[in-house]
Amino acid sequence: MGWKLSEDVERKVTYFRYCGEANTEKVLQAVRSRCVRASTSKIVIASETGRSAVKALNMFKGTKIQIVTVTHYPATTWGPKGNIPIGLKRKEYAENLRKLEENGAKIVQGTRPFVPPSRCIGWDYPTPEAIIDKTLEIFGAGTKIAIEAAIIATDAGEVNEGEEIVSCAGTYKGLDTALVVKTAHSGTFFREFEVREIIAKPICRVKKLPEYKYKNWKGNIDEYYVQSKRRQH
Numbered sequence: 001m002g003w004k005l006s007e008d009v010e011r012k013v014t015y016f017r018y019c020g021e022a023n024t025e026k027v028l029q030a031v032r033s034r035c036v037r038a039s040t041s042k043i044v045i046a047s048e049t050g051r052s053a054v055k056a057l058n059m060f061k062g063t064k065i066q067i068v069t070v071t072h073y074p075a076t077t078w079g080p081k082g083n084i085p086i087g088l089k090r091k092e093y094a095e096n097l098r099k100l101e102e103n104g105a106k107i108v109q110g111t112r113p114f115v116p117p118s119r120c121i122g123w124d125y126p127t128p129e130a131i132i133d134k135t136l137e138i139f140g141a142g143t144k145i146a147i148e149a150a151i152i153a154t155d156a157g158e159v160n161e162g163e164e165i166v167s168c169a170g171t172y173k174g175l176d177t178a179l180v181v182k183t184a185h186s187g188t189f190f191r192e193f194e195v196r197e198i199i200a201k202p203i204c205r206v207k208k209l210p211e212y213k214y215k216n217w218k219g220n221i222d223e224y225y226v227q228s229k230r231r232q233h
Contacts, residue, residue, distance in 0.1 A: 113189070
């Protein structure tokens with residue numbers, strides 16, 4: 001349903017001091033409050049390992065909120081103790097996948113619309129998609145991925161074009177951003193997509209890689225190693 005406004009309104013926005021995983025539970029609390037208040041029935045969670053999506057599952061227990069988890073294709077990201085496997089459909093995260101599916105969450109693994117093939121040869125050869133990617137990043141990685149995840153879910157048919165949803169994402173690991181969007185397919189992005197509200201986001205963004213070393217990122221990465229190794233032994 002979403003908001004139907006007959007006049008101007010004021011709403012609370014949460015701005016975080018830091019980017020990253022440390023904000024996950026606060027983001028989900030803010031989203032739950034907003035969804036209950038405005039009768040929003042569907043949220044998209046960008047989740048590489050399923051950790052954030054499972055936390056959302058627990059947070060929204062007892063509500064009618066439908067969770068759509070958008071995950072990465074099988075790959076790895078850097079970390080302080082070695083590479084971290086990502087992609088919810090990897091064997092390392094089978095338990096998270098089972099919990100989500102058994103509780104009715106939808107799982108989408110799709111292609112990121114703003115990551116063109118030219119990315120593999122570096123940013124010295126920009127394409128329109130790559131320019132969109134870097135432009136959205138000035139609002140923070142969480143904003144960029146939240147928009148992208150909503151598009152992926154729409155292209156996959158788990159969200160209807162023109163539907164008002166909440167989309168959540170973060171910087172490197174966890175969640176730090178939640179947006180209310182009117183979503184669209186990738187092919188109609190500029191014509192139809194709308195960012196309608198900001199529920200939460202960091203006041204800063206990470207400008208150096210790897211993210212976990214940068215002063216503006218906060219979180220506990222150890223649990224990602226613990227969970228990924230459980231299925232390896």
